[in-house]
Amino acid sequence: MERRAVKDFGSPPITETGMAMPETAARTRIQEKNISAILNAALEVFSGAGFRGATLDQIARAASLSKPNLLYYFKSKEAIHRALLSELLDTWLAPLRTLDSGGEPVDEIVRYVMRKLDMARELPRESRLFANEIVQGAPHILDIIEGPLKALVDEKASLIRKWAAEGRIAEVDPYHLIFSIWATTQHYADFDAQVRGILRPERDRHFDDAARFLTHLYRTALTPD
Amino acid sequence: MERRAVKDFGSPPITETGMAMPETAARTRIQEKNISAILNAALEVFSGAGFRGATLDQIARAASLSKPNLLYYFKSKEAIHRALLSELLDTWLAPLRTLDSGGEPVDEIVRYVMRKLDMARELPRESRLFANEIVQGAPHILDIIEGPLKALVDEKASLIRKWAAEGRIAEVDPYHLIFSIWATTQHYADFDAQVRGILRPERDRHFDDAARFLTHLYRTALTPD
DNA sequence: CGTGATCCTGACCAATTGGTCAAACTCTCC
DNA sequence: GGAGAGTTTGACCAATTGGTCAGGATCACG
Structure with missing residues (x-):
């Protein structure tokens, strides 16, 4: 029937x-x-x-x-x-989409880092949803990763590579740069329990310190010479 | 009965x-x-x-x-x-334990990063075991996080802070430095499905590029002035 | 206000799952 | 080789879980 x-x-x-x-x-x-x-x-x-x-x-x-x-x-x-x-897919990819060729490259990337960090603070559940999925092998979204996500990352990697070739940022592998940005920012959502267990912060106060640290990290690493 | x-x-x-x-x-x-x-x-x-x-x-x-x-x-x-x-707890904490006051601080930290990256390549299941646990709020290991792990991190954070005070590394928040190292290295184990979906690497070849990138990232960010 | 479409529920079902138990089997060591 | 400890298993159970279904309640609208 x-x-x-x-x-x-x-x-x-x-x-x-x-x-x-x-x-x-x-x-x-x-x-x-x-x-x-x-x-x-x-x-x-x-x-x-x-x-x-x-x-x-x-x-x-x-x-x-x-x-x-x-x-x-x-x-x-x-x-x-x-x-x-x-x-949630669009929300999730939105920050990377805004990485544009206009503006100063280092500023542009640092701005992206800050936006991702904001998302980790404001939308931690969304971050953990994807984290759960990917840690277990991404069974439900592998096609999205290998399709639209890969395409988007490829595109932005080209942009970053161009910036490097023009000497406007340091020579770094653009893919691993993007991975590191995802890792460092999403960490505050995905591993929230660990971060809070170690820092015992009042409210979300530690996000300010994280922002300062990450700004320093990426600014020094990306500024040419 | x-x-x-x-x-x-x-x-x-x-x-x-x-x-x-x-x-x-x-x-x-x-x-x-x-x-x-x-x-x-x-x-x-x-x-x-x-x-x-x-x-x-x-x-x-x-x-x-x-x-x-x-x-x-x-x-x-x-x-x-x-x-x-x-x-697995000891295995897991071992790399951080080896961070010692001997040697050049920047080298010491970069060496720690490389060791963590090696672990992500060689023991990805162990990394994902803890990742799964923590993403879901660490219900079974919260006491370990708030106890032994916090103690260890506090100790190493002091060391890093001392190095900074002596001008031997840049002034950075030691806790967020450690978090960023965990995040960037474990990312290659925990989010393996995503990394491979985007890079489509042969074997584990991408780990070499990751090592180069992370070395640059932390060396530039930590070298004083 | 009535009627058809939409919305909601209690009762039910089959499969999965964590766990138990008595009985049988096997290993060790005198 | 035999006795007792250690090991293994088939059969079984209760709870949970994803999902179904027939019928009743409610809403929108002419």
Whole structure:
């Protein structure tokens, strides 16, 4: 027997991919509210427990919905996860996209570092969501890494290489420069528990020190000669 | 009814903590072999799936044992995890311990970076084991972080600060310097999937480029004036 | 206000999973 | 070679978990 007819009674607002209708703007106010609540709850749970560690019950509870109601909006746990990653992908790549050829190269890169550090402070759950995923081999986003992400990084690596060739920044491997920026900034979100366990900071005070340190680190390493 | 009498027939070689007898040297050759196989299998599975994502069946299969036989050596999944973390803790802290006041400070720190990078290449599973744990809030090792690890980092931070005060390295925040070293080196183990997806390197060739980049990064940033 | 579409729920199910146990097997050492 | 400790296993169990379904409640709108 077929899973679900194309059109029948009680058909939930689910697309073929299992995602709640995203672009097809026809969303009820109720859908708007619940889908948003689900994705927010899913971010909380997935980022804190990883895909396999998260349970539908946890997500449902966090979203103040019953489990069957959850599955009315998304047809499976996988579907929620996919929708969440997909929703956050743009946010995630945005900072690197803004790295542009205008302006002083060293300033431009330091500005990128600061933006990434801000994101680690303001959106730590989003960072941990991707961290969980990648640490375990990126099973759900390998295609994105090897496709759009690689393309974007290749493009920016070219830019950095050009800056180096023009003598406007020091000669460094652009790929490893980008990796180091990701590592040092996301560290404050992904390894938050360790950072706080060691520093025991009041609030987010340590982010200011981190900003100062990273500014020094990259400015000295990138300034030519 | 009591869980298990202190001494009875069929009592497995399990200590109060649920760990297989570690220091009490009285281990059979069979115990030696199986416990080692279990811990190796557990490292493989836990590092790839996280604590909750790992199953006893997976670990048992990887160790070529039946599940009940697994539980003959360790009384629970938690116990295996604890034993594993405990076994690897020293390995994990060893590089930082070797940071000593002898030698030229900049060289000493760069040497530490290289050692950490070597570990990321040679022991990526161990790195990911801890990464998984910490990303999810370090529930099983928070006490270690706040205790022995913090103490060790505090000690080394003092040393670095002294070096800075003596003008032998640049004035940088020692804690954030250490965090950045952890982040940049462990990145190649923890985010291996992403690094390889973007670089598509042959074998581990990219580690040489990483070593060059990190050497430049820290040498320029730490050399005084 | 009625009707069709949307939304929600309790009850239920099969598979997975951590863990137990009694019994059988095997190794060691006298 | 035999006795007792150490080792292994098949069968089993309860709890959890992802997911289903039929029917009832509610909403939007003519």
